[in-house]
Every structure is written in C-alpha cells, then in structure tokens.
Amino acid sequence: MKSVLVTGAGGFIGLNVVKEYSKYGWHVIALVHNNVPDELSSLEHVEIVKGDVTNEDFMSGYRDSVDIVCHVAGLAKDIGSYEKFAKLNYEPVKYLSKLPREKFVYVSTSDVYGIKDFENATEDSPLCEFPKNPYPHFKIKSEKWLCENCSKYVIIRPAAVWGEGDKTLENRFREFLEVSPYIIHFGKWKGQNRWPLANVKNVAKTIVSVSMFNDFDNSAITIIDSQKTTIDEYYRQIGKKYFPHKVYKTITLPFWIGKFLGFISTSLSNMLNRKDPLFDPTFYAVHHVSSNLDFSSEKMEKAIHMLDEKLVTK
Numbered sequence: 001m002k003s004v005l006v007t008g009a010g011g012f013i014g015l016n017v018v019k020e021y022s023k024y025g026w027h028v029i030a031l032v033h034n035n036v037p038d039e040l041s042s043l044e045h046v047e048i049v050k051g052d053v054t055n056e057d058f059m060s061g062y063r064d065s066v067d068i069v070c071h072v073a074g075l076a077k078d079i080g081s082y083e084k085f086a087k088l089n090y091e092p093v094k095y096l097s098k099l100p101r102e103k104f105v106y107v108s109t110s111d112v113y114g115i116k117d118f119e120n121a122t123e124d125s126p127l128c129e130f131p132k133n134p135y136p137h138f139k140i141k142s143e144k145w146l147c148e149n150c151s152k153y154v155i156i157r158p159a160a161v162w163g164e165g166d167k168t169l170e171n172r173f174r175e176f177l178e179v180s181p182y183i184i185h186f187g188k189w190k191g192q193n194r195w196p197l198a199n200v201k202n203v204a205k206t207i208v209s210v211s212m213f214n215d216f217d218n219s220a221i222t223i224i225d226s227q228k229t230t231i232d233e234y235y236r237q238i239g240k241k242y243f244p245h246k247v248y249k250t251i252t253l254p255f256w257i258g259k260f261l262g263f264i265s266t267s268l269s270n271m272l273n274r275k276d277p278l279f280d281p282t283f284y285a286v287h288h289v290s291s292n293l294d295f296s297s298e299k300m301e302k303a304i305h306m307l308d309e310k311l312v313t314k
Helices: 012-023 054-064 082-089 093-094 134-149 168-181 200-212 231-242 253-271 283-289 296-312
Strands: 003-007 028-031 046-050 069-070 103-107 153-158 159-164 182-185 197-199 219-223 249-253
Touching: 003 012, 012 028, 012 200, 054 231, 069 093, 082 134, 082 200, 093 134, 103 134, 103 200, 134 153, 134 231, 153 159, 153 200, 159 168, 159 200, 168 231, 182 231, 182 253, 182 283, 197 200, 200 296, 231 249, 249 253, 253 283
Parallel strands: 003 028, 003 069, 028 046, 069 103, 103 153, 153 219, 159 197, 182 249
Antiparallel strands: none
C-alpha cells in the first residue's frame, strides 16, 4: 500500500482529494489545521493528523516516510498582505517538497497565466509576469522554485473549483444575488465570457492519476471542465438554485466602473485587515468575472482517462 501526505485535508479540495486516494487503496495521512470534517473521520485507510504546514520542524518529521506529498493547503483569497501570502503559500513549499520518497504534487492555480482574455490556452502558455494580486504572485514563485529545486514534481492548476460541499465560490455569488435585483457585468463581453469552472472531482482524480503514473512528471496540468459555461450562465445557475422565484435583469456597466469599485473594496478590506472582502467585486475579482478565461482541458482529460482505466482493470 502506497502512502500519501495530504495537506489541507479538512478543506473543500483537500477532503475530496483524500476521498479519491482512499478509493484507490492508498494509506492517507490527512493533515488538518483545525476542524476535522465528519466525512473525513469515516474514511478507510486514513490517518488524521492535526498540524500546521508553516511549522517546518513538525512537517520535517514526515521526511522519507511517505511516497507522495500532495500539498493542497494555502491561502486562496483576493485580498491580504504579501507577507501573509508568502508565509502560507510560498515558504512551506521549500521544505514540504523534500519530504516524499517519490514525488511532490503541488496544487497551484490557473491564475498563474494571468487574468486576461484567453482562447484555448495550454500549459505551455507563458506565466503572468506582473500578477495583480499576491495570491498568483506566490503561486508563480512556488512553481518556479519547484522547477529549479525539486527533482520530481507535478503542478496542478485548477480554475474556479466548484462542486458538492463548496462553501466559498458558490456562497460568494449567492450572497450577491440574495441582495441584488440585477446580474451585473462589466466590460465588452457583457457576460458571455467563459467562466472557468473546475469540478472538484476532476481536481481530485487528476491528482491521484499523476501520483500513480509518471507520464506527467515535472510538468503542469490545468484543471477546467470540458463543458464551457459563461459567467452569465453561472450567475443564473446559482440564482435558480437558491432563489428560484426571483427574476434577475441584466445590466452591463463600463469596465472602468468595476475597476473603481474593486479598488475601493480591496483598499478598504486590506486597510481594515479583513479576512473577507468588505463587498464585491474586489479589484481582482472584477478582472476575473470580466475576462474570457478559456483553457484547454486536453491534458486533464488524458490523466483522468488513465485513472478510469486503472479502476476498470482493478
């Protein structure tokens, strides 16, 4: 039985990753920072450990004791200080990547390509030179560190992760639609730009696949659903789910208005040292919802197909 250490196992993505490893008979060491989800406690072959990835001495205790380290934990926000993101999203990569006997699987983000209009972009697309937010800044920095210092790794770049149990992305849209009578878009796309959804099951399957097969070693995989969804369609899906009797009209405003509102939200939120934005959209979020983020899913589909074939022949 192979072993894997999964950081951030108590979170939305981490829990689904642990479930997928468990399905294939791995011994999973599930690192949880605070709360332990009930579902995690009921899984077979799972050893739950409470700890902090920023504690290098604690994490070093797992050196050469696991085959794979899957590093999911991190701060995924569009507000916050560079110091906080460096501590949580960059520094741990340096010592966590030295722990596994076989390879290091790192969960990054599709934001490393930049937030601008794309059309079927691939993993070979250049990374953003000047990120607008500390989140992608330190994900890019971590990726570059791995390329230069880690002997065997795989980088996973999920887009906007969604699925059963999501309490972040979906809730953010729900909270806006609860108080607004309008669906508001900014800029030239008028809501018809692709919203890059990545089902959490696709994220988990890809991670387990790259752990089992060596075809993707020392490369990156973008995780995005093959089915394309516009941002307007996504708003309406959330509205229909939570407010089925509410009818939403659509408004399209100039992009500069969104940037202005976003700048105020981000500045005030950072000034007040808030955990979550004061209001939406933030400066980073308005770029997200107003850009055509269209990436190829070909490499992800190959990885998942290999895993599914493995399950059939098991």
